Amino acid sequence: MTRKSNPIYVDSHEEALRVVTSFDNFLLDCDGVIWLAETLIEGVAQFLQQLQLHKKHIAFVTNNSSKSRRAYVEKFNSLGIHGVTKEQIYTTGYSAVLELKKMDIESGSKVWVLGDSGIEDELVDEGYIPLGGSNPLLDQSWNPKNPLLKVDPEVRAVVAGSTNDFNFMRIATTLQYLLYDGGKLPFIGTNGDRNYPGPDGLTLPAGGSMVEYMSFCSGRPYIDVGKPSKTFADVIFYDTGFDRAKSIMIGDTLFSDIKFANDAGMGNGHGSMLVLSGVSTVDELKRVISSPTDQALIPQFYTDSLTKFYKLIHSD
Structure with missing residues (x-):
């Protein structure tokens, strides 16, 4: 070569x-x-x-899928950079939504989310119904009776991304959807990044570490819609x-x-x-x-x- x-x-x-x-x-x-x-x-x-x-x-x-494009505009403004529009920003949460459209998954469909509000907000903006995500039931300690462990058969896809609240309940509920119906639901990962720079010189785990975790435990590859x-x-x-x-x-x-x-x-x-x-x-x-x-x-x-x-x- x-x-x-x-x-x-x-x-x-x-x-x-x-x-x-x-x-x-x-x-x-x-x-x-x-x-x-x-x-x-x-x-x-x-x-x-x-x-x-x-x-x-x-x-x-x-x-970064944890923030929506609208949230990014707000962050730019808060840091003193004005005039940036939503149309100039491409997050992987938005990319995931565009992938759903390409798959002909209709607006109004339910989508299971492993991730933060950035993915949920982008889904809602395009008329989708996010499940999981920031639902407070996912913040609870492991409980096999948690109602979210029962798969909603109307869910059409799974989108996984970064979250600061990665815990066993989120892993277990997401796994049910990835394995449901022989693993037929599309599995979209917002990125494969290992880590990112945090404050005070810290290196922090990025969304890819969580997406890859779900890929490993489900035995399924994912559609990577990020860089x-x-x-x-x-x-x-x-x-x-x-x-x-x-x-x-x-x-x-x-x-x-x-x-x-x-x-x-x-x-x-x-x-x-x-x-x-x-x-x-x-x-x-x-x-x-x-x-x-x-x-x-x-x-x-x-x-x-x-x-x-x-x-x-x-x-x-």
Whole structure:
């Protein structure tokens, strides 16, 4: 297999400017790129203003299904970034809803949810009826008499994603639906991420750890509608009308963001930039480059953070 060229470390005004001028459409991850937990990363607001000044198109693409697009708009506003619309935001909860539509699962159908309100809200917005999710009965200690353990035969699909309340009752109830009728209900997973950057330097388990858990105990594969799946990319490019050849993905994770960009053919294979402000480290990047691994994990560009990237643009 032909080795992909080493990524370019963006460390000069010229390189930073070349990245900005080479692409028309900027897809940005959120956690680890725009913010860390509830703290906006320095310079991000100015960077986004710079893109808008140069008539660039922006979309925010996150594997986090715990918040709806409306909730993300509120978070942007609370952090001082105004003007972001719901239509610019692509969460995996929304992607799951679009997958249900593609399967011809009609509006008004019931859907079992392992996850938080982000998935439920997106389902409700499109006319679906979520079951499970944030139901307080799922917060109870294990009880085989819990009424939610009895499968509702009107449920048409299962959507699993991240939740801070992952417990045995949620595992057991979801498992009943995954095994129901010989495992015929569609099983949609919002992402396969292992972890994400939390506050105070913490690394926290991401939705993929919960989706994979349910896949393991049910013995069923899932339809991945998050990064790096091509399903998610196709939805975004169809919805936005962005030219893939003029698009770049900026993210903090090699295994989701960078692979997502490369597998989707962004920038004709050159539309990916890793920032080292979140999950993936420079040591991890070096290991990926030096080992015979998936070439799609190697970014075209990398830099320390959007903080540095913005400063480089204005350093001349």
